[in-house]
Amino acid sequence: xxxxxxxxxxxxxxxxxxxxxxxxxxxxxxxxxxxxxxxxxxxxxxxxxxxxxxxxxxxxxxxxxxxxxxxxxxxxxxxxxxxxxxxxxxxxxxxxxxxxxxxxxxxxxxxxxxxxxxxxxxxxxxxxxxxxxxxxxxxxxxxxxxxxxxxxxxxxxxxxxxxxxxxxxxxxxxxxxxxxxxxxxxxxxxxxxxxxxxxxxxxxxxxxxxxxxxxxxxxxxxxxxxxxxxxxxxxxxxxxxxxxxxxxxxxxxxxxxxxxxxxxxxxxxxxxxxxxxxxxxxxxxxxxxxxxxxxxxxxxxxxxxxxxxxxxxxxxxxxxxxxxxxxxxxxxxxxxxxxxxx
Numbered sequence: 001x002x003x004x005x006x007x008x009x010x011x012x013x014x015x016x017x018x019x020x021x022x023x024x025x026x027x028x029x030x031x032x033x034x035x036x037x038x039x040x041x042x043x044x045x046x047x048x049x050x051x052x053x054x055x056x057x058x059x060x061x062x063x064x065x066x067x068x069x070x071x072x073x074x075x076x077x078x079x080x081x082x083x084x085x086x087x088x089x090x091x092x093x094x095x096x097x098x099x100x101x102x103x104x105x106x107x108x109x110x111x112x113x114x115x116x117x118x119x120x121x122x123x124x125x126x127x128x129x130x131x132x133x134x135x136x137x138x139x140x141x142x143x144x145x146x147x148x149x150x151x152x153x154x155x156x157x158x159x160x161x162x163x164x165x166x167x168x169x170x171x172x173x174x175x176x177x178x179x180x181x182x183x184x185x186x187x188x189x190x191x192x193x194x195x196x197x198x199x200x201x202x203x204x205x206x207x208x209x210x211x212x213x214x215x216x217x218x219x220x221x222x223x224x225x226x227x228x229x230x231x232x233x234x235x236x237x238x239x240x241x242x243x244x245x246x247x248x249x250x251x252x253x254x255x256x257x258x259x260x261x262x263x264x265x266x267x268x269x270x271x272x273x274x275x276x277x278x279x280x281x282x283x284x285x286x287x288x289x290x291x292x293x294x295x296x297x298x299x300x301x302x303x304x305x306x307x308x309x310x311x312x313x314x315x316x317x318x319x320x321x322x323x324x325x326x327x328x329x330x331x332x333x334x335x336x337x338x339x340x341x342x
Contacts, residue, residue, distance in 0.1 A: 001118055001233040002026040002043060006036040006050035006062065007080075012103070016049065019107060023114075033057025037065055046073060046233055047117050051103075052081040052092060060095040067096035073231075076117040080105065118233070119175065147279055148185035150330055154275035155268075156181040157322045161315035162271070168311075171267060175235075183240040184272050187247045190220025217257050220244030242266040247273050252306045262309075270309045274300065274316055277307070282327055293324055 003025050005016045017027045028043055030036040034057045036048065048066070052059040059079050066075055079092035082103045089100045098120070099113055159180050163172040191199060194216055198209045205213060224241040231237060246260060246269030253261035255273075265273075278300065284290040297320065304313040316323065 001047065002028060002045045003047045003049060003114075004028045004030060004036060004039055004043075004045045006030045006033065006048060006054070006059070008032055008051065008054040012051070019110075020114075023111065025114075033059065033062030033065065036062055037069075040066065040069075040071065040075070044073070045075065047076045047078065047114065049078045049080065052079055059097075060091055063092070063095035063097050074120075076120055078113060078117065118235070146330065147283065148188070150279045150326060151187065151272065151275045152181050152184045153326045153330075154278060154323060155184040155271050157319045157326070158271045158275060158312060158315050161319045162311065165311065165315075168267075176268075179236050179239050180243075180268050180271060183236050183268075184243055184275065186220070186224065186240045187243050187272050187276060188216060188220065189223060189240075189244055190216035190218070192223075193219045214248070214256050217245055217248055239268050243268050243272050245269070247276055249273065250307045251309050254306070265309075270312055274308050274312050278316070278323065293327060 003020055005013055005020070005027060006029075007013045007016070008031050013029050013031075017029060020027045028039050028045060030039050032054045033050070036050065036057075039045065040048075048062070050059040050062055057065075059081075063077055063079070066077060076099075077097045078099045078101060079097040080101050080103050081092070092100050098117070101110060101113060156177060159172055159177045162168045163177065194213060198205065198212055201209065221241050221244045224237055224244055228234070228237045228241060243266075245257070246265050249255035249258065249260045249265045249269060250273075251262060251265070251270070253259045278296060281291050281296045281299065282293060297317075300308060300313060300316060304310045
């Protein structure tokens with residue numbers, strides 16, 4: 001993410017620049033609001049941290065100018081002032097600032113506020129993008145809509161269970177759990193490019209047809225990668241791409257498309273792999289019936305360490321009741337009940 005720091009005090013600019021660089025942010029600098037607007041016209045900047053009082057153009061004027069301009073993406077504005085009186089806060093927010101922080105700032109507080117800014121920036125196109133892309137897949141296969149809903153819920157359950165383990169504490173936070181729920185519906189987005197003769201074939205696929213079907217992983221990943229080039233700071237797109245690319249990889253390296261092994265498979269891909277298989281096995285297809293939960297559970301446990309990450313299998317066992325609840329509430333059993341009631 002690229003951040004613009006606007007402050008007429010050189011020491012403050014350099015302090016923020018060094019701090020933000022250490023956190024992996026790209027930083028642009030400006031000495032006043034007028035120069036900041038010039039930077040914004042030339043650079044794809046998503047967050048502005050600006051001092052309130054500056055010569056030429058102060059922070060309040062800069063906020064108003066940004067909000068009146070037609071920038072391609074929403075720009076999150078954090079206002080800073082050495083006097084954090086109620087009047088200053090009200091003035092900054094009324095001019096269009098999203099947040100207000102006092103100077104001298106507390107480093108931990110600033111980084112937490114930037115985390116919120118990044119989350120809001122990433123969510124700008126989240127709902128629209130996921131809805132549109134998932135709908136494309138749903139239109140190709142009448143089962144996809146219910147399938148993606150269940151996979152999303154199973155994935156969230158697994159992520160929550162894994163978060164209880166110390167080894168995943170640094171990786172799985174509330175953002176991760178929410179993102180995997182939101183992005184896992186895109187795991188099969190690449191199927192929009194698979195010919196109907198293969199995608200909707202009643203019965204088993206030939207080896208050649210299966211080879212074509214497997215390309216949905218790389219097609220899906222490349223499709224989402226194109227969106228990442230337009231919105232590089234959208235964290236949900238990065239997770240969606242990794243899920244699309246790796247949800248058919250296997251723990252022992254026997255999966256596809258890249259035969260990745262163990263932790264080389266992104267955690268989100270390993271989670272969705274189990275959720276996807278569970279749902280596929282408990283759902284009927286033209287070439288097979290829906291298998292009972294108990295049988296599917298045994299199959300997954302037997303595949304621990306080969307197909308699936310053993311830790312994720314343990315999480316599945318620990319959350320078994322929730323899987324059954326989801327299967328019952330929005331699985332085929334519920335559909336059959338509705339049909340009978342009708």
